[in-house]
Amino acid sequence: METLKIAEDLLQSHGLRRTQIRLEILQIFMKQDHALSVNDLEKMLKTSHDRVTLYRALNSFEENGILHQAPDQGGGMRYALCADDCSGHDHKDEHAHFICDECNQTFCLQEIKVPDVKISEDYQLNSVSYTMNGVCKECQ
Numbered sequence: 001m002e003t004l005k006i007a008e009d010l011l012q013s014h015g016l017r018r019t020q021i022r023l024e025i026l027q028i029f030m031k032q033d034h035a036l037s038v039n040d041l042e043k044m045l046k047t048s049h050d051r052v053t054l055y056r057a058l059n060s061f062e063e064n065g066i067l068h069q070a071p072d073q074g075g076g077m078r079y080a081l082c083a084d085d086c087s088g089h090d091h092k093d094e095h096a097h098f099i100c101d102e103c104n105q106t107f108c109l110q111e112i113k114v115p116d117v118k119i120s121e122d123y124q125l126n127s128v129s130y131t132m133n134g135v136c137k138e139c140q
């Protein structure tokens with residue numbers, strides 16, 4: 001299976017041990033064009049894993065530049081695959097996210113970069129989110 005090979009390569013190139021849950025999660029992401037929440041993933045996993053194992057796998061992906069967080073409609077968090085140039089502790093995902101008003105899915109707009117804004121030194125910036133709302137291709 002093609003996605004399995006890509007998933008294995010991805011783990012290897014990021015120095016992560018291959019475990020069944022990691023391979024399963026990556027393959028799920030490769031088949032989707034939108035971001036997924038922990039709940040979505042739980043429903044889609046073929047074998048059942050406890051939530052702690054799932055969170056641990058997601059954290060390791062985030063720490064190693066494989067997944068990044070993307071916002072959802074209600075202030076919650078979803079995960080999406082990173083672009084190839086992300087690496088551990090050096091994410092390059094400062095792109096816009098598009099949220100569909102119809103299906104509520106979040107899509108990465110990798111090509112639209114968040115503008116580099118200067119803010120007052122009174123504020124310490126941790127993250128910037130750049131979200132657009134509208135109707136996705138599927139729902140139009």
Ligand SMILES: [Zn+2]
Binds near residue numbers: 066068086091
């Ligand atoms: Zn990233």
Ligand SMILES: [Zn+2]
Binds near residue numbers: 101102135136138139
């Ligand atoms: Zn939609």
Ligand SMILES: [Zn+2]
Binds near residue numbers: 069070080096107
């Ligand atoms: Zn994204």
